[in-house]
Amino acid sequence: MSYSQTLSDRLDSLQAVNGDVLSVTTGGRTYEGTLMPHHDFSDPDVLVLKLKSGYNVGIKVGSEDGVDLVQRPEVPAPKKRDKPVTGNKPRVAIIGTGGTIASFVDYRTGAVHPALSTDALVSQVPELADLADIDSKVLFSIFSENMAPHHWQELALAVANELNKGAEAVLIPHGTDSMGYTAAALAFMLGEIPRPVILVGAQRSSDRPSSDSPSNLLAATRFAIEQDVAEVCVLMHDGPSDDSFAVHFGTRVRKMHTSRRDAFQSINVAPLATISPDGVTINHAPRRKSDVKVEARMALEKDVVLLQYFPGMKPWHFERAVSGSHGAVIAGSGLGHVNKEMVEFISKSIYGGTPVVMTSQCLNGATNLGVYDTGRDLLQAGVITVDDMLPETAYVKLMWSLANSDDVATTMRTPIANEMSERREMNV
Amino acid sequence: MSYSQTLSDRLDSLQAVNGDVLSVTTGGRTYEGTLMPHHDFSDPDVLVLKLKSGYNVGIKVGSEDGVDLVQRPEVPAPKKRDKPVTGNKPRVAIIGTGGTIASFVDYRTGAVHPALSTDALVSQVPELADLADIDSKVLFSIFSENMAPHHWQELALAVANELNKGAEAVLIPHGTDSMGYTAAALAFMLGEIPRPVILVGAQRSSDRPSSDSPSNLLAATRFAIEQDVAEVCVLMHDGPSDDSFAVHFGTRVRKMHTSRRDAFQSINVAPLATISPDGVTINHAPRRKSDVKVEARMALEKDVVLLQYFPGMKPWHFERAVSGSHGAVIAGSGLGHVNKEMVEFISKSIYGGTPVVMTSQCLNGATNLGVYDTGRDLLQAGVITVDDMLPETAYVKLMWSLANSDDVATTMRTPIANEMSERREMNV
Numbered sequence: 001m002s003y004s005q006t007l008s009d010r011l012d013s014l015q016a017v018n019g020d021v022l023s024v025t026t027g028g029r030t031y032e033g034t035l036m037p038h039h040d041f042s043d044p045d046v047l048v049l050k051l052k053s054g055y056n057v058g059i060k061v062g063s064e065d066g067v068d069l070v071q072r073p074e075v076p077a078p079k080k081r082d083k084p085v086t087g088n089k090p091r092v093a094i095i096g097t098g099g100t101i102a103s104f105v106d107y108r109t110g111a112v113h114p115a116l117s118t119d120a121l122v123s124q125v126p127e128l129a130d131l132a133d134i135d136s137k138v139l140f141s142i143f144s145e146n147m148a149p150h151h152w153q154e155l156a157l158a159v160a161n162e163l164n165k166g167a168e169a170v171l172i173p174h175g176t177d178s179m180g181y182t183a184a185a186l187a188f189m190l191g192e193i194p195r196p197v198i199l200v201g202a203q204r205s206s207d208r209p210s211s212d213s214p215s216n217l218l219a220a221t222r223f224a225i226e227q228d229v230a231e232v233c234v235l236m237h238d239g240p241s242d243d244s245f246a247v248h249f250g251t252r253v254r255k256m257h258t259s260r261r262d263a264f265q266s267i268n269v270a271p272l273a274t275i276s277p278d279g280v281t282i283n284h285a286p287r288r289k290s291d292v293k294v295e296a297r298m299a300l301e302k303d304v305v306l307l308q309y310f311p312g313m314k315p316w317h318f319e320r321a322v323s324g325s326h327g328a329v330i331a332g333s334g335l336g337h338v339n340k341e342m343v344e345f346i347s348k349s350i351y352g353g354t355p356v357v358m359t360s361q362c363l364n365g366a367t368n369l370g371v372y373d374t375g376r377d378l379l380q381a382g383v384i385t386v387d388d389m390l391p392e393t394a395y396v397k398l399m400w401s402l403a404n405s406d407d408v409a410t411t412m413r414t415p416i417a418n419e420m421s422e423r424r425e426m427n428v
Numbered sequence: 429m430s431y432s433q434t435l436s437d438r439l440d441s442l443q444a445v446n447g448d449v450l451s452v453t454t455g456g457r458t459y460e461g462t463l464m465p466h467h468d469f470s471d472p473d474v475l476v477l478k479l480k481s482g483y484n485v486g487i488k489v490g491s492e493d494g495v496d497l498v499q500r501p502e503v504p505a506p507k508k509r510d511k512p513v514t515g516n517k518p519r520v521a522i523i524g525t526g527g528t529i530a531s532f533v534d535y536r537t538g539a540v541h542p543a544l545s546t547d548a549l550v551s552q553v554p555e556l557a558d559l560a561d562i563d564s565k566v567l568f569s570i571f572s573e574n575m576a577p578h579h580w581q582e583l584a585l586a587v588a589n590e591l592n593k594g595a596e597a598v599l600i601p602h603g604t605d606s607m608g609y610t611a612a613a614l615a616f617m618l619g620e621i622p623r624p625v626i627l628v629g630a631q632r633s634s635d636r637p638s639s640d641s642p643s644n645l646l647a648a649t650r651f652a653i654e655q656d657v658a659e660v661c662v663l664m665h666d667g668p669s670d671d672s673f674a675v676h677f678g679t680r681v682r683k684m685h686t687s688r689r690d691a692f693q694s695i696n697v698a699p700l701a702t703i704s705p706d707g708v709t710i711n712h713a714p715r716r717k718s719d720v721k722v723e724a725r726m727a728l729e730k731d732v733v734l735l736q737y738f739p740g741m742k743p744w745h746f747e748r749a750v751s752g753s754h755g756a757v758i759a760g761s762g763l764g765h766v767n768k769e770m771v772e773f774i775s776k777s778i779y780g781g782t783p784v785v786m787t788s789q790c791l792n793g794a795t796n797l798g799v800y801d802t803g804r805d806l807l808q809a810g811v812i813t814v815d816d817m818l819p820e821t822a823y824v825k826l827m828w829s830l831a832n833s834d835d836v837a838t839t840m841r842t843p844i845a846n847e848m849s850e851r852r853e854m855n856v
Contacts, residue, residue: 112799145765145802149740177761181739258763258793302740308759310734310823311609312577317733320748331736333605335686337573365686371540374573395738 004044007061010069011035011047022049024059025068031057036124042104056124056206056214090168090225092128094118094136095158097151097182099144099175101202101213112205117141121173124206125214131221135167144175144182144201149399152185153298159197160190160296169196169224173217176201176255176263179234183250184393185300187232187417188400192292196224197232199250203261212237212261219245219275227280230287232417233272237261247273249284251393251419254363267363268388268421284418301326301402306395308361309338315345322349322356327398327408329357331391336360336367336383337374347381355408357384357398359391366421384412389420432472435489438497439463439475450477452487453496459485464552470532484552484634484642518596518653520556522546522564523586525579525610527572527603529630529641540633549601552634553642559649563595572603572610572629577827580613581726587625588618588724597624597652601645604629604683604691607662611678612821613728615660615845616828622720624652625660627678631689640665640689647673647703655708658715660845661700665689675701677712679821679847682791695791696816696849712846729754729830734823736789737766743773750777750784755826755836757785759819764788764795764811765802775809783836785812785826787819794849812840817848 003011016022016035023032024047033049036056042048046058061069096102096118103112116124118136128134139158140151155172162170174182183199190197200220202213220235223245234253238246239262248266257263266272270283304327307318322328328349332338336358338346346356358378360367366388369375379385386394397412397419405411415422431439444450444463451460452475461477464484470476474486489497524530524546531540544552546564556562567586568579583600590598602610611627618625628648630641648663651673662681666674667690676694685691694700698711732755735746750756756777760766764786766774774784786806788795794816797803807813814822825840825847833839843850 113801143765143800143802145737145761146767147739148767175762177765178739255762255790256792258788258790258795260793263790263793304740305745306736306738308734308736308819309573310820311575311606312730312732312823312827317749320751321745323748333573334683337571337605339574339576360686362683362686362691364684365688365691367686372571373541374571391736392738395740399740 002044003038003047007045007047010061014069022047023070024049024061026059026061031059033057050126050214056211058210089131089133091135091166092132092169092171092221092224093162093167094122094134094171094173095155095162096121096136096138096141097144097147097155097172097174098141099173099177099179099201100205101173101175101200101216102141103205116206118173121206121213121217125217127218128221131225132168142175144178147175147178147182149185149300149302152182152189153300155182156186156189156296156298159186160294163193163195163197163294167195169198169221171217171220171224172197172199174199174201176203180250180253180255180264181392181396183232183234183253184396184417184419185400187250187419188397189296189298190232190294191297192287192290193230193232193294194292195289196227196229198224198247199232199234201234201236203259203263215242216245223247223273223275223280227273227282228288229272229282230289231272234264236264238271238274241276243277245275246271247275249418251417252390254390254392267390268365269418297400297404299403300399302399304328304395304399304402306391307331308391309333311339313339313342315342318342318345318349322354325354327355327357327402329359329391329395329398331359331361332367333361335371335375336369336378336385337372338378340374340377343374343377343381346378346383350382355384355398355402355412356382357386357394357412359386359389359394361391363390384409386412387420393419430472431466431475435473435475438489442497450475451498452477452489454487454489459487461485478642484639486638517559517561519563519594520560520597520599520649520652521590521595522550522562522599522601523583523590524549524564524566524569525572525575525583525600525602526569527601527607527629528633529601529603529628529644530569531633533633544634546601549634549641549645553645555646556649559653560596570603572606575603575606575610577613577728577730580610580617581728583610584614584617584724584726587614588722591621591623591625591722595623597626597649599645599648599652600625600627602627602629604631608678608681608683608692609820609824611660611662611681612824612847613828615678615847616825617724617726618660618722619725620715620718620720621658621660621722623717624655624657626652626675627660627662629662629664631687631691643670644673651675651701651703651708655701655710656716657700657710658717659700662692664692666699666702669704671705673703674699675703677846679845680818682818682820695818696793697846725828725832727831728827730827732756732823732827732830734819735759736819737761739767741767741770743770746770746773746777750782753782755783755785755830757787757819757823757826759787759789760795761789763799763803764797764806764813765800766806768802768805771802771805771809774806774811778810783812783826783830783840784810785814785822785840787814787817787822789819791818812837814840815848821847
């Protein structure tokens with residue numbers, strides 16, 4: 001605990017320790033909640049209270065005038081738990097990978113470091129232990145821009161093991177930068193699963209005022225335990241409200257904002273479910289929990305490229321990018337186009353054995369190569385169309401299909417993990 | 429006119445010619461409007477009526493049962509115009525470039541061809557001549573996925589000439605696939621302009637049921653004449669309503685749906701204006717019309733690449749893409765990240781004289797390289813940050829800056845055409 005001297009003195013004078021309930025009044029507002037642990041890299045003048053809503057709030061106290069700090073001994077402090085009580089509760093496995101959800105702000109630089117262990121993360125959310133027998137471990141501790149396909153494979157193996165050992169659900173705290181890619185990869189690799197696998201991130205680090213880390217973790221745990229859903233999905237905040245969440249299919253979700261808590265959006269489908277104080281709304285008929293044994297198919301062809309088409313793109317940009325690759329996904333313009341000079345080179349790539357999949361940089365809507373000349377030329381060249389699949393999901397699925405299917409084109413065009421709408425014959 | 433025999437006979441029996449008002453009842457609905465010209469490639473059983481709303485509707489009539497076709501001679505047919513009346517009306521220049529807005533459906537294949545001349549397009553919207561003295565010409569007739577940077581230069585020259593010859597406004601019918609890129613390019617190249625330049629597209633071809641071509645053209649003409657706005661902007665439908673439109677800054681707009689009429693969305697700002705039957709709402713204080721002479725700066729460094737970061741991206745992907753290029757824009761993950769292996773190669777590129785600009789594939793929100801280690805390493809390497817600028821706009825601006833500025837980094841970080849929010853010092 002490295003509070004500032006001032007704040008440390010004030011807490012000492014109250015004999016306040018972690019887990020005690022404090023009431024803090026500042027700027028005309030009063031916050032009442034449980035004092036949470038303070039970390040080495042956090043602002044020494046900020047204490048973190050867990051509010052009754054389950055939400056953590058960081059309050060600058062140390063050197064501020066007019067901040068009133070009161071111990072509330074009349075409210076019983078929450079029971080200290082060394083270990084969650086086991087036996088009667090569902091076992092939920094938490095597999096840590098790093099990211100903001102498991103991070104601290106270094107107050108000296110304002111920078112965020114991935115420093116929280118999964119245990120520490122769980123200890124930030126004591127309500128988890130009321131709901132479930134939490135079994136947590138750290139698989140990686142990296143920011144998700146450093147997640148590479150080989151990490152997806154390790155993670156899929158770990159998840160499959162947990163599910164096959166009977167975990168009621170697997171939660172994966174994950175950096176948000178590439179959480180959508182990882183979710184899609186797990187969806188393809190895990191295949192049929194008996195119980196839910198939920199990736200959960202945070203846009204604001206765990207010790208920050210209004211961090212979304214505890215609320216997302218708690219909502220994910222509740223959803224996993226209470227709902228009869230067996231999908232790989234992503235749970236994050238939905239809209240500006242503190243207590244609304246959306247659950248997205250792992251293959252249909254994209255980070256659509258750099259910083260908002262509700263950055264994750266389902267594209268081309270409604271979210272699998274939305275969660276509000278009024279309850280849970282399931283928008284799709286998802287797979288139900290069954291007793292299937294997970295037989296993960298983790299092979300990936302890693303030499304696949306994702307290219308966004310741009311007006312100055314030359315055939316050589318494409319040629320260089322696919323040279324040495326075993327597959328390419330293009331985020332074309334509009335319905336799935338590139339300039340006509342490129343068609344010949346795409347054709348050459350396909351006939352040389354390197355499949356090319358066409359998606360749209362519009363993100364929303366389906367590709368359709370039957371409308372314009374460019375599209376028909378691309379179809380003629382053998383380009384694989386994938387309806388309304390996201391470019392990022394197509395990139396992941398192509399890696400997986402190349403390693404797991406004898407007929408990549410058919411596999412790409414066939415929905416297997418909610419990644420696309422039903423095949424429309426006109427596009428084939 | 430190549431109607432089917434049945435439809436041709438029915439129209440003949442009414443002695444109906446183009447410009448007459450017809451009432452057509454089908455499927456329980458009655459449409460009343462002006463009979464529009466029929467084109468060779470259109471469905472021979474479909475007639476097109478221009479409704480009072482200014483909206484064109486195609487109705488399948490020929491071989492359908494229960495279709496009632498009535499001539500309405502009591503309604504005066506619109507005046508036939510050989511040429512618009514000149515003299516008292518503002519002169520609006522229309523520079524055709526092709527695209528769906530100037531296209532026909534070939535009913536035999538369902539394919540769309542860019543076949544309409546700008547004159548033919550204008551003749552589809554006779555109301556234009558009531559508003560303005562239309563001066564139209566065709567510069568290109570291509571689908572916009574084939575627009576390349578040299579087209580932007582020709583177009584900028586033509587627009588500058590029209591403005592300098594006194595045109596009250598310049599309208600540019602344009603394919604939607606790359607309309608956002610062209611709009612951004614014009615905004616940078618034209619610099620200060622005296623009167624508006626409006627790009628207008630259509631998602632459904634001119635002779636199609638519910639084409640948005642006439643309504644968009646008409647709304648753009650009205651907006652250009654009636655509003656005191658001197659910006660390069662894009663006008664398209666807004667929402668599902670037939671008579672709502674949005675006017676977007678050319679540097680802030682992106683095609684966000686493959687097929688919807690309201691595919692174009694302003695990103696990170698409100699639209700410049702919205703138009704509804706209730707009137708026009710201007711959301712920003714735009715540049716006002718002035719008597720400035722346009723001095724277009726059309727030079728572009730065309731060897732610039734736009735790369736989307738993906739989890740399996742290897743340093744060699746980057747190296748190959750930038751080799752032979754004079755600049756690169758990366759659509760990084762989240763706040764503007766790539767994996768740590770790439771940083772060294774990005775640094776090498778920058779020190780070798782090839783600037784690298786970081787944007788976000790999230791599209792919404794600003795980049796911020798000060799929060800995480802990866803970002804700070806990228807800043808250290810000399811990556812240029814551009815706040816909330818779209819990747820596509822950054823790509824266009826980098827081409828322009830390399831050819832027009834001695835200090836590319838400063839130019840990139842300084843807003844010059846509404847392309848970004850004011851510079852935030854923390855990002856520099």
